[in-house]
Amino acid sequence: MNFCSNCGSNTIGLIVPQGDNRERYVCGNCGIIHYQNPNIVAGCLPVWEDKVLLCRRAIEPRLGFWNVPSGYLENGESVEDGAKREVWEEAAAKVELDYLITLYNLPKINQIYLQFVGELVGGAFGVGEESSECALFTEKAIPWEEMAFTSSTFTLRRYFENRRLGKKILHRGAYPDL
């Protein structure tokens, strides 16, 4: 942050505002405080019979690696709507959300993952613009060594655990561990 987005001044300082307890970007001219907060990454693991749908990333970061359809939640969206939109954008597929399986923290990069399990409607999917390939995998066939993010692996492992138990448990995790 080099300039104030409110008044255009270049007198931005990193200071602790009165009544606050941490450093913020504050404009030395107009006094506005520019708060910065973590982003939500919303996603859904689409399930069809004994398989799950994964997408191979056509974009950086981690181009070429497999992922659970997920992406930044947008203003004006619920987490549920964001998760469904991401499945549509990445896999041209529709899901009926079932339950929230994952709250996964990445505090070093200010990301909080919220991922659902959902039913892949009609078992139908395509390949979204951000993917080079989408495919259904049984647990045994999952390319564990080619997963894009630790969050993807976390959600996949917990999903199969839940399925074996016949439960719909929310799992919480973090990288690095809390």
Next chain:
Amino acid sequence: MNFCSNCGSNTIGLIVPQGDNRERYVCGNCGIIHYQNPNIVAGCLPVWEDKVLLCRRAIEPRLGFWNVPSGYLENGESVEDGAKREVWEEAAAKVELDYLITLYNLPKINQIYLQFVGELVGGAFGVGEESSECALFTEKAIPWEEMAFTSSTFTLRRYFENRRLGKKILHRGAYPDL
């Protein structure tokens, strides 16, 4: 947003960037895209024996109304740490987190609430800087007509439902309804 925080130009336009599907603030000079995304409000309902701890707000909005200790998640924080910090800041109390009870969407104001149930350590609490009063309430004694936010009411109702059932169910909601 009147000026670009990167280069200081005042040529900010609301346009759909190439490869995107929604309007963003884009700088006409340096080309940087200024994304805006929802904020997480992290919180925890502290429980002690058959009572829950609420805080009366000493700050706007909803000054004077009662709330489940909650506030904006900060960069570098996990949702768990944010929830515990809010309890400390608002009620000078420590909690042992038990389970995530609430995912509550407020898409019109770009807020996503994530609230836990936790045990109030030792039953001890004070009054934080952002509160004028903190108090333990049985279900019957809760001032339902004086709650600060729909999220507070949602979490409280669901907590007592869960307790009657002996379950730790995550509840999802929204205002307005999805």
